[in-house]
Amino acid sequence: MACNASKAPFLRLVSTRGYAAQAAAKVGAKGDVQISTLPNKLVVATAESSLPVSRVSVLFRAGSRNESYESLGASHMMRIVAGLSTKKSSSFAVCRNIQQIGGSLSVSGDREAIIYTVETTSDKLETGLRFLQDVATQPAFKPWELNDSVPRLKVDLASVSDQVLAVELLHKAAYRTGLGNSVFCPKYQVGKLSAETLQHFYNANYTSNRCAVVGVGVDHRLLSGFAQDFAIESGEGKTAAAKYYGGELRKDKAGGSAHVAIGGSGASLSNAKETATFAVLQQAAGVGRSCTYGNINGAVGKAVNNAVGGTPFELTTVNAAYTDAGVFGVLISVDARQAGKAVEAVAKTLKSGSITTDDVARGKALLKAAILCNNGTDGGRLSDIGLQALLTGNVKSSEELVAAVDAVSHADVCAALKKAASNLSMGAVGNLASVPYLSDL
Amino acid sequence: MSAYVARKGPKVFSAFGKWAYNLSGFNQYGLHRDDCLYETEDVKEAIRRLPRKLYDERNYRIMRAIHLSMTKTILPKEEWTKYEEDTKYLEPYLQEVVKEREEREDWNKDH
Numbered sequence: 001m002a003c004n005a006s007k008a009p010f011l012r013l014v015s016t017r018g019y020a021a022q023a024a025a026k027v028g029a030k031g032d033v034q035i036s037t038l039p040n041k042l043v044v045a046t047a048e049s050s051l052p053v054s055r056v057s058v059l060f061r062a063g064s065r066n067e068s069y070e071s072l073g074a075s076h077m078m079r080i081v082a083g084l085s086t087k088k089s090s091s092f093a094v095c096r097n098i099q100q101i102g103g104s105l106s107v108s109g110d111r112e113a114i115i116y117t118v119e120t121t122s123d124k125l126e127t128g129l130r131f132l133q134d135v136a137t138q139p140a141f142k143p144w145e146l147n148d149s150v151p152r153l154k155v156d157l158a159s160v161s162d163q164v165l166a167v168e169l170l171h172k173a174a175y176r177t178g179l180g181n182s183v184f185c186p187k188y189q190v191g192k193l194s195a196e197t198l199q200h201f202y203n204a205n206y207t208s209n210r211c212a213v214v215g216v217g218v219d220h221r222l223l224s225g226f227a228q229d230f231a232i233e234s235g236e237g238k239t240a241a242a243k244y245y246g247g248e249l250r251k252d253k254a255g256g257s258a259h260v261a262i263g264g265s266g267a268s269l270s271n272a273k274e275t276a277t278f279a280v281l282q283q284a285a286g287v288g289r290s291c292t293y294g295n296i297n298g299a300v301g302k303a304v305n306n307a308v309g310g311t312p313f314e315l316t317t318v319n320a321a322y323t324d325a326g327v328f329g330v331l332i333s334v335d336a337r338q339a340g341k342a343v344e345a346v347a348k349t350l351k352s353g354s355i356t357t358d359d360v361a362r363g364k365a366l367l368k369a370a371i372l373c374n375n376g377t378d379g380g381r382l383s384d385i386g387l388q389a390l391l392t393g394n395v396k397s398s399e400e401l402v403a404a405v406d407a408v409s410h411a412d413v414c415a416a417l418k419k420a421a422s423n424l425s426m427g428a429v430g431n432l433a434s435v436p437y438l439s440d441l
Numbered sequence: 442m443s444a445y446v447a448r449k450g451p452k453v454f455s456a457f458g459k460w461a462y463n464l465s466g467f468n469q470y471g472l473h474r475d476d477c478l479y480e481t482e483d484v485k486e487a488i489r490r491l492p493r494k495l496y497d498e499r500n501y502r503i504m505r506a507i508h509l510s511m512t513k514t515i516l517p518k519e520e521w522t523k524y525e526e527d528t529k530y531l532e533p534y535l536q537e538v539v540k541e542r543e544e545r546e547d548w549n550k551d552h
Binding site (some may be wrong): 093 | 490541545548
């Protein structure tokens with residue numbers, strides 16, 4: 001129904017001025033992130049939204065690096081458990097209530113964090129938050145429900161691509177345990193992780209010191225109050241420090257292509273300068289095509305292009321930064337007959353220890369664009385703010401991040417490349433007939 | 442799983458209850474009350490959720506009862522299930538199943 005108020009010229013003037021003022025304020029407030037730490041060390045961060053949609057994430061430092069040898073796969077099971085019954089509400093209630101308000105409740109995880117996210121229109125946020133809290137902090141681990149979700153776990157495992165598997169193997173070769181643990185449940189653990197094991201994993205890792213609550217399009221005080229009500233233990237918990245070993249893992253599979261991830265020690269988030277440097281290096285080395293059927297540019301992309309001479313291949317650079325260590329490497333998928341040449345070209349470029357100033361300049365421009373693009377959407381901002389708040393306890397605005405990128409010099413990037421190439425690791429999956437062993441590179 | 446502790450014996454003890462319990466006769470086969478429930482959808486689901494040990498014990502009692510019935514005998518009196526010791530092992534699981542079903546029905550009524 002049209003509103004009659006704006007038909008009066010006077011009121012129309014007021015309303016247009018109101019909208020204009022609002023829009024102007026938003027541009028100025030783009031980088032504004034409010035952050036606070038509760039007495040129990042839980043970090044709360046919020047940012048303005050450009051839409052009347054609220055997104056809230058609850059994050060815990062409960063990724064796969066916290067699994068022990070016996071509980072391998074527990075973090076994957078925690079992702080499976082999200083959506084099953086909680087102590088306060090049944091899985092039916094969680095699902096139907098979220099559906100009813102047109103929201104979505106999702107969970108994702110990596111080696112360090114597990115992230116529960118709810119997205120609803122702002123007027124229905126209260127319902128969304130209630131079930132977000134239930135799912136994230138009150139899981140019930142009912143044994144029969146765990147058994148019933150084994151098929152879902154199997155589907156998850158069956159849909160892991162060979163490329164992802166190669167990166168998993170690279171991590172395992174590089175770090176063995178801790179960061180080496182796969183984010184996916186090993187096949188032999190399917191259906192073996194009991195409710196007790198999961199409860200133990202939950203108690204050890206779901207503590208207030210290891211938690212962050214972030215929101216986009218939600219009031220900071222409201223979210224702080226929400227986070228204060230969490231029924232979780234306080235305490236630091238334990239995460240073993242990561243140590244880079246280096247090594248090689250190969251998994252032979254039928255087929256005509258090879259997927260190889262090759263790389264070395266990368267940036268740790270505790271060192272902001274290093275993080276920025278490796279991010280520039282990633283873009284300079286090449287992160288796939290920027291247009292369909294285009295060439296893969298970047299230092300590594302060009303080298304592989306020359307080596308395989310027209311054979312189609314796919315390449316991206318992996319730059320995974322964790323709190324105290326990281327992995328920087330190149331993931332390449334190529335026809336098995338050309339894989340040897342391609343991998344040699346990649347290793348040669350990494351070991352060369354130098355990268356042209358042109359590539360670095362291009363890398364910086366690409367990275368700045370990537371940072372700003374990511375911050376252009378509420379969803380992108382939410383995950384960015386969330387991981388920063390959880391892993392560093394602080395949130396940098398995109399302006400600060402761009403300034404950090406600008407401060408990276410050519411020499412820094414070359415030094416980072418040398419650091420990564422000093423002790424290489426490799427994970428390879430597929431037809432590996434021509435893929436050289438690490439010692440031959 | 443501390444929430445699933447089974448109730449032992451009757452809710453309210455009475456001489457009449459005891460008389461009726463003994464009259465029903467299933468205890469002479471060594472069965473418990475929860476072994477004799479009609480297997481409706483709810484009960485079937487509750488049985489599925491039982492921990493392995495309780496599930497095996499239930500099956501053992503039922504098989505023993507069928508065997509006794511076939512041979513037209515009953516257990517010696519000291520092995521009968523006592524009114525005071527009849528364990529309602531299925532009750533917590535069944536209550537939860539019923540609650541979940543009612544929740545679904547209520548929801549479908551309102552939405």
